[in-house]
Amino acid sequence: MRAFIRGSYPLVPSVLFAVCWAYGVTGLFALTGPPGGPWRPGLGTAVAALTIALDMLLMRIVDDIRDLPYDRVHNPDRPLAAGAVTGSSLLRWYAVIAALLVLLNLFDRWAALVIAVQLAYALLLLLPGPDPGRLVLTLLLSCPVQLLLHLYLYVIHLRTTGGGFDPSFWRALAVVVLATLHLEVAKKITRAPRPGERTYVTTFGLPGTVAVALLSAAGATIVLALTARQTQPLWLALTLLPLALPTLAWWRFRRADRWDARLAGYFLLASFASWAVTAML
Template sequence: MTGRLRRIGRFVSGSFPPVPSLLLASAWAYGVTGLFAALDPHGTRWRPGAGTAVEAVTVFADLLLMRALDDVRDLGYDRRFHPGRPLASRAVRAGDLGVLYAAGSVAVLALNAARPWQAALLAAQLAYGAAVLAVHCRWRWPPGDRLLVNLLVSLPAPVLLHAYLYAGYLHAAGHAVGSFGLLAIVVAVLAAGHAEVAKTITRAPRPGERTYAASLGLTGAVALALAAPALSAALLAALSQAPPAWTAAAVLPSAVPAVAGYRFLRGRTRWPPAAPALHLLLTFTGYAALGLAR
């Protein structure tokens, strides 16, 4: 047991560094909850509380569990292109990550047991993630190099995670379900989707390297990487119920992909590697500020 815990610790430090991951998870939970408040036409003064803190811990744990699934699914690819990752380097075993996923799932569901709707959405997301991995291990579908298919197959997981946060917002606000919640999820998913596409963009992929440019062409991949955050910001600006000055400030992080795209189009070989994470962190922080300003 001690050896397994040690190996899991190596996985966490190598694939999911706790400090930046906790920062992102907190921004995600507080920011997307603030986004629901900012877009709620019947919303009142929103302030995060103990429930939001529980959701931040849950998002942190959930992202760790999703990372474990992704590392198992991408093991063959990582052995070739990212051999230093804990699973690829054999610093941790696939069985260890299975134990982590099972124990972590039980823990986060127990943490949310007091709110049945949130626990149910979380359970659905965790079950879906496990099912996708099981299908991949049994039938090798979808193939790893079919990134667009993988993107569509993986999409329900973040949607369900955002729905979990929406259920928490509704519980705290005492409101019924409304169409603004779906629109807020679209805004957040588009913003997060930028990172998924942008991180693979390169002019000179190595043989076998996965990139959306293989399906869309380089121009198409760059266009998608720029269109997703732009559309997200446009929807936010159109739907926000917060004061206009705060809304304008909240869409400013969309300048990060624009600047990164400009630098890439000016001749960089790869998309600036820090830009997608910076955009996501600033965007979620902007959502939180927008909700507080409401």
């Protein structure tokens, strides 16, 4: 597992991403939900952050096993592709960590149930299915993994606030799905795909893929601005600030062969951070 983490799950950025995800999305639920008292993250939010961090490790295991034939050609240094670990050993670790995650969340039976369903569904992605090179279909099949994690965070949020389910959940879900779609599409943009490379450019063309990447980032901001309860200038500035990163990436791409994937990741991190900070303010 140490070899796998070193090669496929860099610990510091991965944990940072998980913490921002947990605090940012629960802050988003507070921003878009019904009026109530000020949102303050508590012990439940910290447990959610730990859960997301370990869950992301398990999703990395699933992705590496599923993408093994592709990685042997395009990412031969990954631990599984290089033979440093085996798929069976990773699945044993998956079972152990999955059990720990369910136990960790037993303080809320609904949270534990959602995590259990999410972990079980992720394993179904290892069954024979469509060609992984069909990125749009693969994305649709994988989408419930992320949606269930957002539902898990919403359950934790409701436990923290003492509220009940509200239709605002769907608006918040639209915001975070659009923001994550930007990362998924933008990090694969290239002007000249290598033979066999997986990129949405082969499906939508270069102009179409760039448009999807930019519109998804802008769409997340617009939906949030239209549905959130706060409209103060400071709040609007914090909401718009992350859009500077896709704009900068597009400007650089005009003279480059590949989209700067780091800026796509930074956009999502900045969005998470802005949602959390705004909700606490």
